[in-house]
Amino acid sequence: MGGWSTVSSPGFGSADIQLTRPEGRMGWLASQSVGALQLNHIALSGLHMRRTSVHLSGLAQNYVLALPAAGRSRNVVGGHDVLLEPRRIYLISAAVVGDVQPEGHYESFNTLIPVHLLRQRVSNLPTVFSAPLDGSDPRAELLGVYARQIDRLAGQIGDSEAQVLTTQLCDLVALMLRGDTRTFCDDRSLAAAHKQKALDCIESHYADEDLSAEIIARRCGISEGYLHRLFRDSGQSVMERLRALRLSKAREMLTSAALANLPISEIAYRNGFRSQSNFCRVFRQIYGVSPTQLRRH
Structure with a gap:
């Protein structure tokens, strides 16, 4: 409990924690950086995490590119109800208040992207964006594969390569958003x-x-x-x-x-x-x- 309440990595910040399963709880966070990106593997079970404006104060402005791997999580992001589940990709603002409440055991691979890098490409960023990973949206598929490959090769990437990969990942995020008619409009x-x-x-x-x-x-x-x-x-x-x-x-x-x-x-x-x-x-x-x-x- 104390550990999750005081996580202070630059992109993750802190949160209020409540138990949702008295018989047990579990959580872990593994992080590594590639250039301006922060790559997180997260697992949660029996925890309800709430982030308020107090927690956001002083936190770096990021977007979360989330690729759920197992289970589901019911989140509230800036007033939007979002169900995170596998076989979908999500782009979520981390600069707004919200709740994270997993349904049972939940795992996800997340990439934190500085918001200013995305605003250079897309002037009107949505608070929440989601796309299926079932082959129907090739832009989303390409972005998901690329993010995972950056994570897999993180230990072998130098500074100059990291900058190139960060730029290309942000370009792919913009490409995915441009493929959505509402976002484009x-x-x-x-x-x-x-x-x-x-x-x-x-x-x-x-x-x-x-x-x-x-x-x-x-x-x-x-x-x-x-x-x-x-x-x-x-x-x-x-x-x-x-x-x-x-x-x-x-x-x-x-x-x-x-x-x-x-x-x-x-x-x-x-x-x-x-x-x-x-x-x-x-x-x-x-x-x-x-x-x-x-x-x-």
């Missing part, structure tokens, strides 16, 4: 939300001549590289979108009778252009006439 929905937020930022701040891709990304809480990827398939880069909006707003002002006496230089500055000459050059490129000619017409 969720990921696309998140990207659409991020893109809309960037468009709203451009709409609100287009007149700021210092507005850049870096500033837009920072205001949206995303990386600049990710911002550029969001616009990659739209036919316009993020800066081209900004320039198009500035020119459109300037064109509206040039054709407004109420602003007929407003200097063209002032129109340029009000729409984020640093100089009148640059504004006129770009305007002619896009519309085929100069601002002066448009206003005259």
Whole structure:
């Protein structure tokens, strides 16, 4: 009891323990590391483990890739009821509160994966994901075999090899998740939300001549590289979108009778252009006439 209550390996952390079988209990944990991965073989019987927010405090942010080997375990993960059983593979967030309650004797091989490595590949990670290992999902099958092979060869793997294997395992996790329609749709929905937020930022701040891709990304809480990827398939880069909006707003002002006496230089500055000459050059490129000619017409 005391041993399970104070397990303090970097990825496993601690938990509250309750007995569920008075006549006996059993538990063991064997761990080894390969690069950023932690590989655990776990067996539980007669124990109910509960992890609260207190236990999660200071714990490394990981996902658990679980391959149950024997028995079943009824878990609660972040409010989701999950039955862990053999012939399935599971990806479970270890950064949320939960319960582990084996039904009889339960064994599993788990791989702890740092969450930041997965978020580099999948922006919208599910709290719990499960796939069958019955041949119907080749992505899941491939991931399960690969994880087991890393465990089998752990003692023979050097640091540089470990880094390669970690990268490939994370790629296979992303491949498995991409094969699930719901996860893929969720990921696309998140990207659409991020893109809309960037468009709203451009709409609100287009007149700021210092507005850049870096500033837009920072205001949206995303990386600049990710911002550029969001616009990659739209036919316009993020800066081209900004320039198009500035020119459109300037064109509206040039054709407004109420602003007929407003200097063209002032129109340029009000729409984020640093100089009148640059504004006129770009305007002619896009519309085929100069601002002066448009206003005259």
